[in-house]
Amino acid sequence: MDALNVKSLTVVIGGRVLLEEVSFSVKPGEFWAIVGPNGAGKTTLLRVIMGFIKPTKGEITIFGKKPKDAISEGIIGYLPQNAVFNISIKVLDIFRLLKADDKNISRVSLLMGIEDKLERSFSSLSGGEKQRVLIALLLLKKPKLLLLDEPNTGIDVVGQDNFYNTLKGLKEECTILMVTHDVGVVSSFVDKIACLNRKLKYSGDPRGALDCKLLEELYGEKVNLFVHHPECEGCHIYRNFS
Amino acid sequence: MSYIPEFLVIPLLVAFISAISLSIVSVFVVLNRWGFLAVGVSHGAFFGVTCGVLLNFSPFLLGVLSGFLLVLSVSIMKRELKGEEDVIIGFLFPLFMALGIIVFSIGKIGYIDAFSYLFGSIFLIDESFLLWSIVVFLITILFVAVKWREIFLWVMNEEMATSLGVNSSLIYLSLLLVTTMNTVLAMKTLGAILVSAFAVMPGLFAVMVSRSIYGLFLSSIIYAFITFSVGILVAFYLDLPTGPVITVAGFLVLLLFSLGIKFKDRRM
Numbered sequence: 001m002d003a004l005n006v007k008s009l010t011v012v013i014g015g016r017v018l019l020e021e022v023s024f025s026v027k028p029g030e031f032w033a034i035v036g037p038n039g040a041g042k043t044t045l046l047r048v049i050m051g052f053i054k055p056t057k058g059e060i061t062i063f064g065k066k067p068k069d070a071i072s073e074g075i076i077g078y079l080p081q082n083a084v085f086n087i088s089i090k091v092l093d094i095f096r097l098l099k100a101d102d103k104n105i106s107r108v109s110l111l112m113g114i115e116d117k118l119e120r121s122f123s124s125l126s127g128g129e130k131q132r133v134l135i136a137l138l139l140l141k142k143p144k145l146l147l148l149d150e151p152n153t154g155i156d157v158v159g160q161d162n163f164y165n166t167l168k169g170l171k172e173e174c175t176i177l178m179v180t181h182d183v184g185v186v187s188s189f190v191d192k193i194a195c196l197n198r199k200l201k202y203s204g205d206p207r208g209a210l211d212c213k214l215l216e217e218l219y220g221e222k223v224n225l226f227v228h229h230p231e232c233e234g235c236h237i238y239r240n241f242s
Numbered sequence: 243m244s245y246i247p248e249f250l251v252i253p254l255l256v257a258f259i260s261a262i263s264l265s266i267v268s269v270f271v272v273l274n275r276w277g278f279l280a281v282g283v284s285h286g287a288f289f290g291v292t293c294g295v296l297l298n299f300s301p302f303l304l305g306v307l308s309g310f311l312l313v314l315s316v317s318i319m320k321r322e323l324k325g326e327e328d329v330i331i332g333f334l335f336p337l338f339m340a341l342g343i344i345v346f347s348i349g350k351i352g353y354i355d356a357f358s359y360l361f362g363s364i365f366l367i368d369e370s371f372l373l374w375s376i377v378v379f380l381i382t383i384l385f386v387a388v389k390w391r392e393i394f395l396w397v398m399n400e401e402m403a404t405s406l407g408v409n410s411s412l413i414y415l416s417l418l419l420v421t422t423m424n425t426v427l428a429m430k431t432l433g434a435i436l437v438s439a440f441a442v443m444p445g446l447f448a449v450m451v452s453r454s455i456y457g458l459f460l461s462s463i464i465y466a467f468i469t470f471s472v473g474i475l476v477a478f479y480l481d482l483p484t485g486p487v488i489t490v491a492g493f494l495v496l497l498l499f500s501l502g503i504k505f506k507d508r509r510m
């Protein structure tokens with residue numbers, strides 16, 4: 001069974017077509033990136049999957065269930081865009097809001113690499129650390145599908161690799177759909193990529209697919225992109241794609 | 243308690259119960275940035291209160307009703323008109339206030355009465371209010387005791403909370419209603435104009451001094467208790483109106499603490 005199945009999804013709000021005939025399917029355990037320009041409908045897509053927006057046409061199933069049922073069963077974890085907020089309580093206290101036991105808390109802290117942040121006040125953390133804490137919070141519920149809307153904003157260049165590797169390590173835990181603007185780097189970490197600009201321009205293997213033609217079609221103009229060299233680990237060689 | 247004059251026992255009880263109850267809610271008002279919404283609620287409630295006085299039917303209940311009507315209208319208009327909350331509250335609360343003043347003048351309610359509803363006077367508190375204050379206090383305690391985990395998750399991020407199993411619309415509406423009830427209750431002591439200050443000051447103090455959830459509530463309650471005690475005592479001895487004196491006392495305590503925190507940081 002597919003972790004997520006999106007079939008001919010069309011969303012029209014106030015006469016504007018935000019998504020048009022979008023179809024793709026995600027297998028359990030896959031790590032997907034969704035890329036596309038501002039206003040492409042990436043956030044809209046995640047919000048339709050969450051059931052916050054009703055599709056005008058088309059159908060969405062999550063492990064064979066309707067969004068509403070999937071949410072009430074707690075199998076989706078959703079990190080909205082710009083979810084970071086300020087609250088001056090301890091990270092551990094935030095985790096305890098979900099009545100999580102210590103074993104579960106140390107499990108997710110280890111996964112997200114925040115073992116040493118549990119006693120810190122949430123508002124004193126950096127933007128990137130906050131994102132990690134929020135993802136850990138979602139993982140406490142053991143979701144089968146994780147929807148992350150630009151979780152890498154506020155994470156530095158070196159931290160990016162580390163962060164993507166962390167997410168890659170979650171594959172045993174759950175299926176991940178991540179929206180990002182970081183087209184170049186992300187393609188060497190994810191299994192699949194979806195290029196969205198109202199319509200789905202491409203979905204599938206990221207390697208080799210992101211050529212100039214596709215990027216120009218996606219962003220509407222010529223893009224000169226540096227893509228992370230997947231084979232080079234230590235020296236961070238960046239290869240000009242064009 | 244022999245040194246408290248008998249006619250003041252009930253008003254003081256009501257004042258303290260309502261202050262402590264409001265200070266609990268105040269934590270969420272501050273975390274939610276509902277400061278201006280509290281302004282809206284109290285002014286919205288003013289309309290209901292004046293109707294109650296005119297019709298001789300529970301000003302408290304009608305106050306809660308019209309206050310809640312205002313926040314619901316804000317919430318609906320925000321969604322339908324895609325407007326910003328402060329803009330909508332900005333024109334709705336004067337509207338409700340205007341309606342209240344019109345009712346006042348139709349009912350020929352004297353200016354002394356108007357003044358006491360606007361700025362509060364504990365001498366106008368009677369026994370019926372003791373019952374209401376206990377009811378509101380119990381509802382507040384019960385709501386927070388049962389739902390605090392979900393409320394905090396909801397406060398952090400509504401949509402994320404939904405995916406964590408929180409019934410967001412239920413929490414939102416309940417919190418709005420509890421906030422409204424507490425604001426209208428404390429209006430009796432502080433008045434329509436000043437009560438909104440007290441809806442945020444205890445929570446602000448709590449956020450300044452504490453880092454645990456338990457600490458947030460405790461410090462908010464202690465702050466409310468101290469400022470009410472000081473405010474009422476000073477008002478009583480200097481023969482000044484209670485609402486304004488409590489508001490000024492509350493501000494001074496906040497000021498002293500923030501200066502203290504600044505000073506401590508400097509020395510580090």
Ligand SMILES: Nc1ncnc2c1ncn2[C@@H]1O[C@H](COP(=O)(O)OP(=O)(O)OP(=O)(O)O)[C@@H](O)[C@H]1O
Pocket residue numbers: 013014018036037038039040041042043044045081
């Ligand atoms: N509730 C809504 N009602 C009407 N239009 C909307 C609504 N939500 C989003 N839009 C519009 O839909 C389009 C897509 O928005 P969306 O937030 O999905 O883009 P995005 O791909 O996430 O962009 P970004 O990279 O900037 O986050 C935008 O033009 C936006 O103005």
Ligand SMILES: [Mg+2]
Pocket residue numbers: 042043044081149
């Ligand atoms: Mg977006």
